[in-house]
Amino acid sequence: MKYTSMFEIIGPIMVGPSSSHTAGAVRIGNIARQILDECPTKVTFQLMGSFAETYQGHGTDLALLAGILGMTTASNDVPISDQIASEMGVEYSFTKANAGMHHPNTVRIEATGPTRSVKLLASSLGGGKAEVQELDDLPVKFTGEKPTLILYHTDQKGFLAKISHILNTQGYNIARLTLERWKKGELAITVCEVDEILRDEIIQMIKASIPFLKDVKLVQTI
């Protein structure tokens, strides 16, 4: 089941002109920003399919930029995100690529900040909905519509049990949980969607409990 809520059909409140090319793009950019967790200094957007063909007209470029700068779909500043990016000294570029098997509206974002970087592939599904499909080259699947934890760690026994335990004791209900790794025992990413709004202190709690955790990021619902 893809759609379940009335607000996935009626909504979001957004700046036009396109829910898939503008609102969905803002959402994708915003997710990338939350994972990067700092202001980007350089961003490359590789656009595919319909995104590639019409990004300038729909303001998809402005929308993706707005999102990576931290704006939401309803921000009135989306139309001037390019000016804001220039003022902030953010270097950015847009290129085209073949969509292949991806959804018609797909973008690959590579963002670098002062201390870290993030790479993600995501599609805009229509109606302002987005779906992240690759994160730092690993396959993932989340939408940002539920509060989401992104955990970078090494693949070790008991990791999922520890995470589940911490979340459970803190009153969170896990809606979806996936772990992807490069190889057994090597680097891995766990994506955990929960039903309740994530409190910031959960990050410190998780870091304190799991020594082989490399990083944790929150993607809050926008």
Added chain:
Amino acid sequence: MAFTHLHELIKVAKERNMTIGEVMMEMEKEQTGRSEREIFNQMERQFEVMEEAVRKGIQEPVMSRSGITGGDAYRVYEYIKQGNTFIHPQTLQTMAYALSVSEVNAGMGRIVATPTAGSAGILPGVLVYALDTGRYSRDTIILSLMTAAALGLVIANSASISGAAGGCQAEVGSATAMAAGALVEIGGGTPEQVGHAVGLALKNSLGLVCDPVGGLVEVPCIVRNGLHAITALAAADMALAGVKSIIPPDEVIQVMHEVGTEMPASLRETGIGGLAGTPTGKALREKVFNKSKG
């Protein structure tokens, strides 16, 4: 209950002796754990944004970001005042209202995706018109947005609401069907009649391609919103009159999915085929993009 088939939704409504909008509210409460008041308030806020967009473009001309379009809602609204229209003046307001929202959208103003931004004018167009008739309370209108949402969920899960995936039939077509069904419920129709309104409205938009000139949500998008708002009213009245969709609504939705799948990519929001590919369409694209680079 899953939002995948209209006949299931209709069955639940009948069994519970509820409207489809009320069923949607119950499902939302059950699924999210939120209160009825909270859910209602959120939908009300969205309706307020819809109404703002409706009022904006009829009071003064709103131009698009590209400059290609704009001011048509105002033109229609002023024309209505001359009292010499073919369509009843009050009914024609629906067209102006729908055009207005779509023009605000093209001007990068605030609207509500319904179910997308490209089709955002239709539901506000018909519902603000219904509100303006003075025959229905504001709460009734807001509850009808939930009816529309339930219908949209079925379409989204069984077919598509994305122009890139299914063509304009999936966007404007879906919005028109949602609007027609919502109007039937406002008009006191049965759940079955709501379903038939969906089937009738969709039949009228099957095969509609997504061929935006220059890739912009302007030509022919804005005009389609205005014209299909009238279609929504017509489909609702047809259903309330007792006309049925001979091909069951769920089968019509399935056809929309199949037609969308068979549509070439050039006619699914890539801004390449159809109207976008005409000599004028290409010239406009050149004009807009050269200007934006200059």
